[in-house]
Amino acid sequence: MSTTKREMHLNLFLVPAGHHEGAWRHPDTDVNQLLQFEHFQRIAQKAEQAKFDSLFMADRYSTSKRAVAYGALTGLEPLTLLTALSVVTKRIGLIATVSTSFNEPFNVARRFATIDHLSSGRAGWNIITSGTDEEARNFNYEQIPGHAERYERAQEFVEVATRLWDSWEEDALILDQAAGAYADSSKVHELNHKGEHFSVRGPLNVSRSPQGRPVLVQAGSSEDGRHFASTVADAIFTAQQTLADAQAFYSDVKARIRQSGRNPEHVIILPGICPIIGETEAEAKEKEAKLHELTNPKYSLLQLSNRIGFDLTSYPLDGPMPDIPENDLSRGHQSRAQLIIELAHNENLTLRQLLLRLAGGRGHRTIAGTAKQVADELEVWFKEGAADGFNIMPQLMNGGLDDFIDYVVPELQRRGLFRTEYTGRTLREHYGLPYPQSSFAAQPQYQ
Numbered sequence: 001m002s003t004t005k006r007e008m009h010l011n012l013f014l015v016p017a018g019h020h021e022g023a024w025r026h027p028d029t030d031v032n033q034l035l036q037f038e039h040f041q042r043i044a045q046k047a048e049q050a051k052f053d054s055l056f057m058a059d060r061y062s063t064s065k066r067a068v069a070y071g072a073l074t075g076l077e078p079l080t081l082l083t084a085l086s087v088v089t090k091r092i093g094l095i096a097t098v099s100t101s102f103n104e105p106f107n108v109a110r111r112f113a114t115i116d117h118l119s120s121g122r123a124g125w126n127i128i129t130s131g132t133d134e135e136a137r138n139f140n141y142e143q144i145p146g147h148a149e150r151y152e153r154a155q156e157f158v159e160v161a162t163r164l165w166d167s168w169e170e171d172a173l174i175l176d177q178a179a180g181a182y183a184d185s186s187k188v189h190e191l192n193h194k195g196e197h198f199s200v201r202g203p204l205n206v207s208r209s210p211q212g213r214p215v216l217v218q219a220g221s222s223e224d225g226r227h228f229a230s231t232v233a234d235a236i237f238t239a240q241q242t243l244a245d246a247q248a249f250y251s252d253v254k255a256r257i258r259q260s261g262r263n264p265e266h267v268i269i270l271p272g273i274c275p276i277i278g279e280t281e282a283e284a285k286e287k288e289a290k291l292h293e294l295t296n297p298k299y300s301l302l303q304l305s306n307r308i309g310f311d312l313t314s315y316p317l318d319g320p321m322p323d324i325p326e327n328d329l330s331r332g333h334q335s336r337a338q339l340i341i342e343l344a345h346n347e348n349l350t351l352r353q354l355l356l357r358l359a360g361g362r363g364h365r366t367i368a369g370t371a372k373q374v375a376d377e378l379e380v381w382f383k384e385g386a387a388d389g390f391n392i393m394p395q396l397m398n399g400g401l402d403d404f405i406d407y408v409v410p411e412l413q414r415r416g417l418f419r420t421e422y423t424g425r426t427l428r429e430h431y432g433l434p435y436p437q438s439s440f441a442a443q444p445q446y447q
């Protein structure tokens with residue numbers, strides 16, 4: 001254990017209206033703003049004033065004709081929006097989701113190197129494999145490739161991207177205008193990678209960026225997902241319902257990181273938390289109930305079907321969750337489907353009750369209470385081996401995020417659990433991660 005004081009890391013999970021399914025219909029939300037830059041600028045600057053480590057945008061590569069009738073699925077592309085936000089912020093990290101199933105490593109490595117340069121070292125990549133047939137149909141397939149196959153491609157994808165970022169050594173740039181010497185070409189390397197999925201010569205056409213490589217984030221919690229995360233990730237997002245489950249996940253993944261020869265202190269684990277804050281617990285619960293009233297079971301059922309990879313739309317809302325064939329679950333987002341099915345069975349929920357349990361956080365932990373109660377719970381998870389920090393998922397971006405920042409953050413700061421000033425400049429520094437040396441510089445024979 002290092003001797004410096006351990007502080008939690010906070011990431012804001014940025015969505016247009018809020019994480020609750022009813023958020024876009026709430027009176028505090030101006031629905032005309034959801035595609036406007038100024039709205040996102042306000043949120044990013046508010047999170048930065050609160051000294052959040054980072055903000056993060058999820059992504060999926062499809063939408064559903066049926067679901068858009070009821071839900072504000074705006075579909076803004078994360079790298080584009082985060083690039084714009086990098087101009088109006090100075091310190092906060094910017095994490096964009098990009099899928100390894102429907103992209104090529106060269107393009108992705110180049111885009112992240114570009115944002116890392118333009119933001120002075122604040123870029124992060126949430127690596128996903130995508131999990132639905134709906135997405136596959138926008139990319140020449142009828143079905144999403146199998147789970148194991150997607151993770152194999154992801155592993156090779158990240159290996160190639162890493163070598164591309166490393167292909168410029170730290171001191172490759174000479175920048176001598178008088179002598180006409182821009183770069184030392186002996187420090188710029190070809191990869192000549194020929195693998196199962198990719199054939200890439202390199203080098204990258206963008207020089208080494210301030211963080212060396214963007215921060216790599218991973219969020220798969222299945223067996224394949226945990227293996228992948230423990231070998232490549234700098235930070236891990238996860239959905240956990242209870243302290244016990246979060247502790248089990250935390251210790252399992254930290255052990256895997258150690259087994260793969262990496263330092264577990266250099267990989268941070270951030271479970272999602274969906275806070276709803278009131279002056280009293282009763283007021284918080286009332287706020288939650290109001291949001292629940294704004295949900296539409298037709299939409300919720302479509303979203304749930306998509307999430308678990310099984311069509312539930314013809315099942316009665318007041319009946320139980322049906323048994324779902326194992327085969328249907330194993331292709332898509334495995335760990336989330338399992339979490340949801342266990343939740344329904346353990347608590348004997350009807351589909352209607354389950355939909356409301358998922359309305360606020362899609363399986364992430366929801367806490368409705370006072371600022372002190374929320375801070376208490378975060379403190380326990382942080383100190384009892386369940387988390388290195390949290391992925392904060394406000395139910396409403398207008399109002400709900402402000403409540404968390406105005407009331408919970410100061411409480412965490414009073415307890416010495418969260419920074420009052422940034423001490424680093426890059427996202428890697430905020431997360432307490434070391435700078436990665438170029439693997440070419442470390443092993444010059446690998447040319």
Ligand SMILES: Cc1cc2nc3c(=O)[nH]c(=O)nc-3n(C[C@H](O)[C@H](O)[C@H](O)COP(=O)(O)O)c2cc1C
Nearest residue numbers: 058059097219220221222225237238239333334335
């Ligand atoms: C906080 C968080 C954010 C995620 N963001 C995305 C996303 O943007 N797009 C996506 O397709 N999947 C996303 N996922 C899903 C994961 O990438 C992964 O598919 C899911 O956790 C299931 O992984 P598994 O099949 O390894 O269990 C996210 C998961 C979590 C916990």
